[in-house]
Amino acid sequence: MQRNPFETVGIVGLGKMGTAIAAALVKKGTKVYGFDPNLKESPVAGVNLVNTLEVISKEAEVIVIAVKPNLVVPVLKEFSKPSTFVSIAAGISFSQITEAVPKGSQSVRVMPNLPLVSERGALAYFCEDTAAPNVERLFYGMGTTIRVTKESLMDAVTGLSGSGPAYVLTFLQAMAEGGLQEGLSYEESLSLAMETIEGTLVYFRTLRKEDNHLHPMEVRNWVTSPGGTTIHGLDALERGGFSTAVRDAIKRATERSKELGKG
Template identity: 90%
Template sequence: MNPIETVGIVGLGKMGAAIATALVKKGTKVYGFDPNLKESPVKGVVLVKTLEAIRNESEVIVIAVKPNLVVPVLKEFSKPATFVSIAAGISFSQITENAPQGSLAVRVMPNLPLVAERGAFAYFCEDNAATNVEQLFYGMGTGIRVAKESLMDAVTGLSGSGPAYVLTFLQAMAEGGLQEGLSYEESLSLAMETIEGTLVYFRSLRKEDKNLHPMEVKNWVTSPGGTTIHGLDALERGGFSTAVRDAIHRATERSKELGKG
């Protein structure tokens, strides 16, 4: 797949900087605009002083500002371009209605692991812009194109916010080991490898059997009367599964709320 050679990013906060970092790694020429910065937080990104410069230098423009700033930023552009918004809750129609006439619009929800080429993202756009998205995020992880825009809020609640859930679980595991006498570094190291190793293992199993369910593999580790079943019982008495589902639901609802302004 031919990569996009030049990309402009408006807003170099955590997510904008993450995308910039991943693009620079691929050899893409990246131009950044952020009025709050005097220098780029990402080595290799050329910081420009105007949105006009971003437009003139870039094949694709990523809008990585806070949701309430997306529309005002789009209105500042006078020439059509391909605009990719990563803002939670900002609808496809809001992008198309406020971008210059003739522009292509894309709504994307990525997550931070894309910096390590292990991101999860979803996008919604018309057919004529799909290639741009695939080229932009190529090599950054796993992406899906959703058939209905309404599903973007669920993506936001699941994978967009998901790294925070995983890191919270990681910290809880490390604290559990600490509580039982391990050092924090020992606990954290074991917890990280357990989480990552389990996912790598399960992914390898799914290559052989795409219908394999996580709970089936969980049962392989859970022997009658053993340690694991007692640990799982404690998780469920604490409402673990329900809490995770509720977290995704609440984050999804918040994404919808952000779209309403």
């Protein structure tokens, strides 16, 4: 059942992620108020750019804090009226948010990623039970939303899905360059690589609907013939440390999220 969107949402900070959230909300019919002292005009059609946090506090039912991590607490302390405050900053803990917001507010820690603007985001959040319905309502229709039961897992979410689009795009570029190296044009290689990545994921998702225990490696084996091209390609990936490098990337990004939380 579709949840009714909030009528009004405030977003403080209209960088890449704040803008992505604003655009997704506008598409749902939400009236969005944005505040960003670095901007003279709104980066998203339909977003009402305002000059003060007071307007955000007065007009918005929910307030998304989308500024740099070191600015989250100072910005939250500027508010005096209770509200639901949603921080999307990496490394800023739930307790830091709760201590900074006005008394009587609901605090939420969320880690979204950029694909949410195309309704394919991966979002995880941590909050008290009373705030959970508001989070689901805010991000409904933007992708997969997961509530974690331990706040410590938010750092892992940051390292996996928060930073994940950059890993995928790096892989995409490497595939395109591989085709280019073998004689295809860059545009041909990029088109083939994009469709291969997207098509594989759509196919695997379809298979998982029929068998939710299906493992990626089982499907990989379907296209890996003895002595064929795929096994030789996979061998090259593993000799290059592909799987280990991906795991290490997530581990290092997770560690950095923890470091940011310490200030």
